[in-house]
Amino acid sequence: MTAEWIETIIVGGGAAGLSAAQSLGRARRGVLVLDTGRPRNRFADRMHNVLGHDGIAPGELLEIGRREAAGYGVRIEAVGVRAVREPRPDEAADGAGGPDRPGAGETRLVVELEDGRSIGTRAVILASGVTDVLPEIPGLAGQWGRGAAHCPYCHGWEVRGERIAVLGTSPMSLHQVQLLRQWTDELTVFTAGIGELADATRAELLARNIRLVDRPVAEVVGDEDGVLRSVRTDDGRMHLIDALFTFGAIRPNDDAIAALGLARTEAPFGSFLAVDPLGRTSHPRIWAVGNVVNPSAAVPLAVSSGSMAGGGVNLALAEADFARAAETAETAVVR
Ligand SMILES: Cc1cc2nc3c(=O)[nH]c(=O)nc-3n(C[C@H](O)[C@H](O)[C@H](O)COP(=O)(O)OP(=O)(O)OC[C@H]3O[C@@H](n4cnc5c(N)ncnc54)[C@H](O)[C@@H]3O)c2cc1C
CATH class of the missing domain: 3.50.50.60 (FAD/NAD(P)-binding domain)
Structure with missing residues (x-):
């Protein structure tokens, strides 16, 4: 098994990633946000057209978001993700299960970090934004x-x-x-x-x-x-x-999942991961939100997509929890 495990991992701690983290934290899921700290709008002094936060510095919104997420037990680490991959057979873990402990067979994905660590998880949300190539x-x-x-x-x-x-x-x-x-x-x-x-x-x-x-x-x-x-x-x-x-080329920061070969869609600004309305990709355990799938999404849209995906991941995990309970229950019906 991997040395570390957490129920959900969010790659990227910008507006979309922190919003997803808040939803999942409030749903009592174990959440780890991994973030290299380079949000797309870091070049601007002020942020506008964001209801309730018009005119504040972009970094201030993220500071508030990190504080709020931490209040729900979300862990945030300033480290990059190198790759998201399927677990090897030896990484399938057993145990009682919980937000930071795997149950049997619950290591569905492994996230490899730039500092050399590998972390097992049940679901990943990619919220890694884009790079503007001017x-x-x-x-x-x-x-x-x-x-x-x-x-x-x-x-x-x-x-x-x-x-x-x-x-x-x-x-x-x-x-x-x-x-x-x-x-x-x-x-x-x-x-x-x-x-x-x-x-x-x-x-x-x-x-x-x-x-x-x-x-x-x-x-x-x-x-x-x-x-x-x-x-x-x-x-x-x-x-x-x-x-x-002006604008230049817009490159999605999705190298970390490239090897999985997920479905993509051709959009006016290039090729982006294909997602459903809740942000789920063609992989049943990977969601993608914010600019990495929609480069036109300003901050309010990035926040809303993160919130949708947080709910989507929680629902998928809740369904899996029920299916697993039904499979293992000795007494299924009480009359
Ligand atoms: C100059 C400029 C000004 C803007 N001004 C406004 C504005 O006034 N109002 C507005 O609504 N919108 C504005 N935007 C748009 C805004 O930047 C985006 O809507 C918003 O940043 C999208 O949020 P996101 O979370 O999807 O991505 P981001 O905010 O870009 O966050 C992605 C995060 O993921 C991290 N990351 C990337 N790859 C990895 C990896 N492999 N591992 C770990 N972490 C990773 C990045 O470092 C970053 O912290 C502006 C954009 C630009 C370029």
């Missing part, structure tokens, strides 16, 4: 979460009416353009990364008084305090702006 333009990474962002609902209000620009990276950027026109009359679009614009699209954008710049962007420029001021195109021209919206 276009390699000098100055852009330093502005991410400050002068530059991807989500108008999160950061549009703060720059309403100002000089906003969209750095196009694919035809999907046109949706960002349509949205952002709602926040300002002074919208510039750097179109080089979008590809050739159809005449009708170009006419539509111009009809909405949007300024189109076709030259590729060479640099994103801040002042001596790092405040975003302009964008330089490859012809040397400086375009004064107050805020930049």
Whole structure:
């Protein structure tokens, strides 16, 4: 058997993972959250459009979440998960069972940690988020979460009416353009990364008084305090702006379960694990929630998906507990 065992393991302690942890902790399950501490929005000073928490620092929400989860007995460790795998026969354990002790045959999955430990468990929730791979333009990474962002609902209000620009990276950027026109009359679009614009699209954008710049962007420029001021195109021209919206490639942080070959779905932003409405993957013991399966999920949606999966895991374990009891009971019916 593995040296350590806990009833459920959550990979990732961001908004989704902590929400799942709270649900499971309150359901009196044993819960271990393993987290490398790099939430997607760690670059931003403030978080918006999150009911009840509008304007607080992203880290503050997670601090509250960790405190609340700990109050229900959830254990949180700052360590990465390398792999989730099926148990070997020798890892099947016996014993009386409980939140931190396996019952017979209850090691259904083994989680391997980056510090070399292996932990047995009944169920895993993957809540490991995504990595934003930004276009390699000098100055852009330093502005991410400050002068530059991807989500108008999160950061549009703060720059309403100002000089906003969209750095196009694919035809999907046109949706960002349509949205952002709602926040300002002074919208510039750097179109080089979008590809050739159809005449009708170009006419539509111009009809909405949007300024189109076709030259590729060479640099994103801040002042001596790092405040975003302009964008330089490859012809040397400086375009004064107050805020930049863009997105790059979005890579789900799901390497830890890659070897299991679970079903995936092709989405506009790439290939993501396929899940049902409760977050269950094609593996009956693995759920996945938050950005790792839905990169468009802002914090409230990440929280709600974690809560759903926490309930889903508890239900699945409760059903298994009843099935096991029925299998082993000597007296099944009392009249
Ligand atoms: C710049 C920026 C600003 C944003 N601002 C807002 C905003 O104002 N409002 C809003 O609603 N949304 C905002 N978002 C979106 C927000 O970041 C996501 O909705 C949210 O982070 C998703 O939560 P999550 O728990 O799915 O993933 P994350 O918050 O990314 O958490 C995943 C956690 O898993 C950990 N992890 C990854 N791999 C492993 C592993 N193998 N082992 C252990 N741990 C692992 C990571 O370190 C991280 O701590 C913003 C995003 C960006 C990029």
